[in-house]
Amino acid sequence: MASHMCCVVPPYLLDALCECSDPELREMAASTLAFGQTIQDERHEFSQGGFTDTATDHHDDDTPGPAQGIVPDYLLESIGGSGEDPELQKADRAAADAEGLSEAGMVASQSGFFREVYDMEHSAADTQLPGKPRRAEGDGPHSDPAVNEVYDNALKVLLFYQKYFNLTSVDNNNMKIVSSVHYGSRVTNAWWHHNQMKYGDGIPGKLGHYTNALDVIGHEITHGVTQFHSQIKYNGESGALNEHISDVFGIMVKQIADNTTADKADWLLGETCFMPDIKGVGLRNMLHPGTAWTRAKVTVMEGDDVQPDHYSKIAGILKNDPDGVKRDHGGVHYFSGIPNRAFALSATRFGGFSYEKAGKIWWTAVTAKEGSNPPTYRIPSTCTFAQFADVTVEVAKELFPNSGADQVVRTAWNDVGVQVKAH
Numbered sequence: 001m002a003s004h005m006c007c008v009v010p011p012y013l014l015d016a017l018c019e020c021s022d023p024e025l026r027e028m029a030a031s032t033l034a035f036g037q038t039i040q041d042e043r044h045e046f047s048q049g050g051f052t053d054t055a056t057d058h059h060d061d062d063t064p065g066p067a068q069g070i071v072p073d074y075l076l077e078s079i080g081g082s083g084e085d086p087e088l089q090k091a092d093r094a095a096a097d098a099e100g101l102s103e104a105g106m107v108a109s110q111s112g113f114f115r116e117v118y119d120m121e122h123s124a125a126d127t128q129l130p131g132k133p134r135r136a137e138g139d140g141p142h143s144d145p146a147v148n149e150v151y152d153n154a155l156k157v158l159l160f161y162q163k164y165f166n167l168t169s170v171d172n173n174n175m176k177i178v179s180s181v182h183y184g185s186r187v188t189n190a191w192w193h194h195n196q197m198k199y200g201d202g203i204p205g206k207l208g209h210y211t212n213a214l215d216v217i218g219h220e221i222t223h224g225v226t227q228f229h230s231q232i233k234y235n236g237e238s239g240a241l242n243e244h245i246s247d248v249f250g251i252m253v254k255q256i257a258d259n260t261t262a263d264k265a266d267w268l269l270g271e272t273c274f275m276p277d278i279k280g281v282g283l284r285n286m287l288h289p290g291t292a293w294t295r296a297k298v299t300v301m302e303g304d305d306v307q308p309d310h311y312s313k314i315a316g317i318l319k320n321d322p323d324g325v326k327r328d329h330g331g332v333h334y335f336s337g338i339p340n341r342a343f344a345l346s347a348t349r350f351g352g353f354s355y356e357k358a359g360k361i362w363w364t365a366v367t368a369k370e371g372s373n374p375p376t377y378r379i380p381s382t383c384t385f386a387q388f389a390d391v392t393v394e395v396a397k398e399l400f401p402n403s404g405a406d407q408v409v410r411t412a413w414n415d416v417g418v419q420v421k422a423h
Ligand SMILES: [Zn+2]
Pocket: 006, 007, 008, 219, 223, 243, 246
């Protein structure tokens, strides 16, 4: 299974920033693009079987691994080890979670999550990952606000997955959540890479502050979840679905934390990443793709948000911007706007919170297996939008029979130009 290099700020947005009138932003965007390219060149492939090992020691053999981990393995095993009854663990965690997301910090150490936050001290050398240890599970706040922000936000995401999707960690096997802040110098992006998160600082007041963006952290952690609980390839249409899934679960965490129902939500991903100096409204608009950073709103930038809101627009983008699409793994951040709108329309029309129906349908579609000897994922590795749409409609019927839920989902896909076959 591939260890994806997934960033939250896509190359096309960095390209646009390279053209903007602000010299500081231009320089930052150019250096971020260069870092992204380096990371892409270094991409490592991991097999599913070797993944657990690489999660705790993901370095090349000749480089030091994070053996300096603050929480030793024996302690991790004693807290949530495999020798314990999984049902009992689940009950303990449910009890610990009873206080809900807002009380997250109070229950962390009893809930079986293992967070570690490191400081790269502005190095971008991946051989030095994760960096200097700053805060591990159960430690009190650190003097560096970025450390505390990722520590707190990661827990909110983990509790979200535990509470609503019965997932006890990214791999459902006690995987540590490792975050490195202050990654690189003059870097404005956040990544899921080498089975951990990395956060560049951005430019204060303009673009960045990813450590404080709950939806961005939800997006990145979801890349890990997708990696362990589906087989979706990170390229082309299936890659756009991979990005879409991260947006869907990232936005749901934010909506729950904000206590916002689907019809009241703004559906902006990364809205806190564009700061007043830029005047963009967010990295992406899931309900209205292509409107997050129009020329009118992003005064210092040239060009418009490139995300299409309809399947029929893909051909034109492939024709007009083939290089941009190619650099974006076949358009993973371009075309994710199409399924994003299908999800946002479904959730809005269902009413209530997004996780209640649309979220459950999407989760099942992504993670469910069928058949035997051995069971296989319902979503193939090279899943197209149409194949994914079919499964979501099937699942809607299975989870919410005789309620018209399948018709809501079918109509939403039709509205973005993806035809669902008759069931
Ligand atoms: Zn992503």
